[in-house]
């Protein structure tokens with residue numbers, strides 16, 4: 001059995017007008033690791049996240065998880081679920097290797113953080129639509145109704161973002177705008193200041209979507225902040241550990257005579273527990 005936990009989503013899952021905040025997440029097995037590295041090779045990050053979560057988030061509210069339901073979650077909720085998945089599989093501590101941004105310094109530094117420290121507290125209201133009021137120079141006001149960016153938006157703009165970051169950001173915002181009204185009348189055009197105002201408001205409402213870390217550089221005494229991206233972190237970690245996975249399967253198959261399929265069905269945590277026992281036996285001649 002793989003370990004599962006029930007977590008609470010910052011924004012939550014909507015289906016047919018009903019709202020739930022509970023999500024059930026299970027730890028990664030060796031089989032998941034192979035799937036995410038080999039079958040999902042070449043996927044853009046947003047699509048890769050959908051595959052990882054569709055596999056390891058077993059329930060959203062009372063429903064079995066599907067790719068579509070994972071795509072319907074806000075960017076922040078997807079980040080939170082990736083962090084829970086990382087914590088279940090490889091533990092709570094993360095090490096980030098950063099470079100000091102000061103051109104004359106560029107010192108490499110390691111920042112130790114805990115998943116618990118970067119998970120945002122739950123504050124959001126259970127609503128799917130939000131409003132932003134923008135005052136105009138003529139004294140009137142423009143009301144923009146919008147929803148938060150979700151996984152489907154990230155997937156839709158992912159290819160464009162490779163070559164045109166500003167264009168992709170603009171398209172993502174337009175997807176999230178539901179209506180614009182000026183003094184009570186629906187308007188066709190988006191207000192000019194929306195590109196500035198709306199991302200800031202969305203970031204407030206979906207705080208987990210962009211995690212900022214603050215680091216201090218001992219070499220130059222400066223401090224700086226960087227954005228922590230859970231998807232990039234988890235992908236790079238799994239990629240770095242992939243060769244080790246085959247070595248671990250080989251060792252267990254060789255000594256325990258289990259099939260590779262049986263070994264890959266174990267969670268990372270269990271596989272490593274057996275390897276530790278094996279290491280003790282091979283080193284000391286006894287199982288402690």
Ligand SMILES: [Zn+2]
Pocket residue numbers: 100101102105106107217218219220221222
């Ligand atoms: Zn520095």
